[in-house]
Each structure stands twice: as structure tokens, then as C-alpha cells.
Amino acid sequence: MPRAVLIGPPGAGKSSVARQLGRILDCQVVDTDSVIEKKSGKTISEIFVEDGETKFREIEREVVLDEIKNNESVLALGGGSVLNAEVAQSLRDNSVPVIYLEVSISQAAPRVGFNKDRPLLTMNPRQQWLALMEVRRPIYEGLASFKVNTDNRKPAEVAAEIAGFLGAVS
Ligand code: S3P
Numbered sequence: 001m002p003r004a005v006l007i008g009p010p011g012a013g014k015s016s017v018a019r020q021l022g023r024i025l026d027c028q029v030v031d032t033d034s035v036i037e038k039k040s041g042k043t044i045s046e047i048f049v050e051d052g053e054t055k056f057r058e059i060e061r062e063v064v065l066d067e068i069k070n071n072e073s074v075l076a077l078g079g080g081s082v083l084n085a086e087v088a089q090s091l092r093d094n095s096v097p098v099i100y101l102e103v104s105i106s107q108a109a110p111r112v113g114f115n116k117d118r119p120l121l122t123m124n125p126r127q128q129w130l131a132l133m134e135v136r137r138p139i140y141e142g143l144a145s146f147k148v149n150t151d152n153r154k155p156a157e158v159a160a161e162i163a164g165f166l167g168a169v170s
Pocket of ligand 1: 008009010014033077079080118119
């Protein structure tokens with residue numbers, strides 16, 4: 001079982017915080033988007049453009065379920081992966097410490113760049129991000145064992161707070 005699973009929207013800082021948390025816990029860090037890219041030999045954007053979002057979600061489901069089952073490090077999940085019912089159930093069944101990284105649109109925007117390689121946010125990125133969050137906020141909240149706000153905070157500071165929580169529960 002992973003030591004911690006980080007969830008939250010694009011721009012929440014999941015990958016950076018995961019890296020810092022890995023340092024504190026002295027363990028490896030896995031980013032499921034990177035696993036998907038390695039496995040398919042394509043970037044996330046290429047998968048969206050060439051194969052479509054449905055195909056991407058299929059690969060993502062498989063990769064994320066496998067990591068939840070077999071990974072023993074810190075796991076950063078792609079922002080949309082927990083919308084899959086099996087993924088959500090697997091996190092609940094395995095009592096994995098799920099950390100929800102909260103962020104406001106004003107902070108997420110510059111982090112994501114909103115012009116970068118994020119296929120879901122290419123048109124009206126702000127509006128799309130807010131629309132995603134309408135649907136996802138209750139899901140993120142419902143799965144979280146711990147919620148941490150990342151606004152105006154350095155990844156190391158957020159990671160230290162998470163480590164404190166993990167220490168308290170392990
Ligand atoms: C997605 C988030 C992305 C990536 C894909 C879809 C989403 O990962 O998996 O573009 O649906 O929110 P990040 O959360 O790391 O940006």
C-alpha cells in the first residue's frame with residue numbers, strides 16, 4: 001500500500017509536494033501521469049489527441065489501480081483519476097492515506113501555466129478549471145483522509161504538514 005496518495009486538481013502542486021514528501025519519508029515517488037507516458041510511449045497530450053480521452057481514462061484506470069495495489073511509496077495521481085468509481089473504491093478498500101491538495105484558481109492558474117501541456121484546459125482554461133472543480137470538489141473531499149491548502153505555500157512546507165499528519169496516524 002502507498003505511504004500516501006496525493007489527489008487534487010491540476011495546479012495543486014501534487015508532483016512538487018510528492019517529491020518533497022518523498023525526501024522527508026526517504027522513499028520513492030511515483031507520478032501516475034509519468035507511468036502512463038512511459039507505458040504508452042506518448043505524452044498525455046498525444047494520447048488525448050490521437051486516441052481520445054476515453055482511451056486515456058482506460059489506461060489511467062489500469063495504471064492507477066495497479067499502483068494503489070502494489071506501490072509502497074508516495075503516489076501523485078492525475079487530477080481526474082479519482083472520478084473513476086473503481087479507483088475511488090480501491091482507495092477506500094485499502095484504507096490508503098489520501099491527501100487532498102486544495103488550491104484556489106488564482107494560484108492554480110500560474111502553476112498550470114494554462115498554456116502548457118494540459119489537454120483538458122486548452123479552451124477557456126479558467127472556466128474549464130472551475131467547471132472541473134464543481135464536479136470534483138465533493139469527490140476530492142469525500143476521499144480525503146487529510147486536506148491541506150497549498151495557496152501561497154512552498155511544496156516543502158506543505159509536505160512537512162502532511163508528514164506530520166502521517167506520523168500522527170501511523
Ligand atoms: C487531468 C489531469 C492531468 C492529466 C490529464 C487529465 C485531469 O494531471 O492526468 O491531463 O483530468 O484533471 P495533473 O492533475 O497532474 O495535471
